[in-house]
Amino acid sequence: xxxxxxxxxxxxxxxxxxxxxxxxxxxxxxxxxxxxxxxxxxxxxxxxxxxxxxxxxxxxxxxxxxxxxxxxxxxxxxxxxxxxxxxxxxxxxxxxxxxxxxxxxxxxxxxxxxxxxxxxxxxxxxxxxxxxxxxxxxxxxxxxxxxxxxxxxxxxxxxxxxxxxxxxxxxxxxxxxxxxxxxxxxxxxxxxxxxxxxxxxxxxxxxxxxxxxxxxxxxxxxxxxxxxxxxxxxxxxxxxxxxxxxxx
Numbered sequence: 676x677x678x679x680x681x682x683x684x685x686x687x688x689x690x691x692x693x694x695x696x697x698x699x700x701x702x703x704x705x706x707x708x709x710x711x712x713x714x715x716x717x718x719x720x721x722x723x724x725x726x727x728x729x730x731x732x733x734x735x736x737x738x739x740x741x742x743x744x745x746x747x748x749x750x751x752x753x754x755x756x757x758x759x760x761x762x763x764x765x766x767x768x769x770x771x772x773x774x775x776x777x778x779x780x781x782x783x784x785x786x787x788x789x790x791x792x793x794x795x796x797x798x799x800x801x802x803x804x805x806x807x808x809x810x811x812x813x814x815x816x817x818x819x820x821x822x823x824x825x826x827x828x829x830x831x832x833x834x835x836x837x838x839x840x841x842x843x844x845x846x847x848x849x850x851x852x853x854x855x856x857x858x859x860x861x862x863x864x865x866x867x868x869x870x871x872x873x874x875x876x877x878x879x880x881x882x883x884x885x886x887x888x889x890x891x892x893x894x895x896x897x898x899x900x901x902x903x904x905x906x907x908x909x910x911x912x913x914x915x916x917x918x919x920x921x922x923x
Contacts (some may be wrong), residue, residue: 747860
């Protein structure tokens with residue numbers, strides 16, 4: 676009976692919709708946070724150890740001191756179409772009646788925006804710690820030789836940073852694919868099934884529909900998916916480390 680439950684789940688269109696939504700959410704949040712942290716150079720700007728940079732690094736931790744559920748409720752108020760400050764701000768540029776999380780077409784954008792606001796500082800801090808751990812000699816040699824900054828970034832910084840970058844991506848990916856509090860506080864998985872990710876689906880199955888077996892099956896599949904993705908990243912991390920040490 677237990678295996679039959681997994682078979683029913685794996686042949687359910689609703690389950691594969693949950694997989695799709697979860698992967699889209701994970702990919703969007705991780706990519707945006709990575710681009711903001713490294714692609715737009717926030718971590719690079721804070722690379723040098725100065726009092727100002729240290730103060731900004733500390734200030735970046737402020738969103739992390741807010742519980743994600745509280746942050747989601749705060750953003751829910753700010754994006755309220757009737758009186759939210761963000762709805763008022765976008766109305767100044769001619770965007771009226773934007774439904775934010777109450778519209779299936781913009782719900783994913785809204786929760787990704789909240790996730791990015793809450794967790795991007797952690798990505799920046801991780802990247803900053805990794806950047807400051809790099810040996811200075813290659814950069815000093817490149818500076819003395821007059822090498823272009825773009826060449827230094829793509830041919831020296833990124834290759835040296837890649838093994839550590841995989842670690843930061845893995846941490847954020849695992850957290851995103853298990854996301855619950857932001858999405859549930861904002862929309863309870865709606866509108867419809869537009870944000871019905873793994874954890875929210877399992878929660879609703881257990882507490883709302885009293886489907887204990889279905890909830891457990893969803894969580895077991897989530898565990899298997901997380902385990903598989905983690906193994907892939909860890910194996911790639913070991914290969915890159917061995918290559919950097921000259922073993923491969």
